[in-house]
Amino acid sequence: MSEVFRQADLKDAEQLVDIIYRAYHLIRELGLHWPAATADLALVQENITLNECYVLEKDGAILGTVTLSKEDEISQRTGIPFVKWFAVDPNYSGQGYGGKLLDWVEEHIIHDRLGSSAVTLATAKKHPWLVQMYERRGYERFMELEGRDGDGLMYLLKKTLQYKQQTI
Known part of the structure; x- marks a missing residue:
């Protein structure tokens, strides 16, 4: 039973x-208008094509995904890579x-x-457990933004x- 980390393809x-649809059910229930929450095949294909979408695969089945966004407004504003669609x-x-x-995407x-x-x-601030989950992973709030489409306060x-730089 091997785990494989790789970039997704079409x-x-x-x-x-x-x-993504099943994982984002609570996002839809909360009335948040995140593109991933209602993504169809065309939008997921666009995400794979325009960004760096990574997956964790075990025994040929994809168990999770996260996207490293390319040229989004947050990265441009902060100068720091931005991940989404987790x-x-x-x-x-x-x-x-x-x-x-x-961990793999952050490090490698x-x-x-x-x-x-x-x-x-x-x-989103109104999500009942995401903020705390990310804080347990070492993330810290550093900016508040007013969400689009009535999503309320976003953190x-x-x-x-702090990974050791790999030497070749």
Whole structure:
């Protein structure tokens, strides 16, 4: 039973639509207007094409996904890489797969490949547990933004990455 971390490609899109839709059910119930919460196949394909979408795969099945955004307004404003569209298949929730995927992307992609010492993400104040989950992972609130489409207060969180630089 091997775990594989890799960049998603278009053949993964249908499976990602299903995972993201099921994982974001609470986002829809809260009335948040996040694109991932109602993403269809075309939007997931666009996300894979325009950004760096990563997955954790185990025994050929995708268990989780996270996207490193390209040229978004938050990265441009902060100068720090921004991650979004984080989702874990609800059938595997609470088993540590999401944390493994975020750890891998933070260390190997953002820190080692991009050379960044920090990463950012955004979440809604009104979500009952996301802010606390990210804070347990070492993220700290550093900016408040008024959400679009009536989403209310959004927190921009930042994590300082302290991985040892790999030598070749």
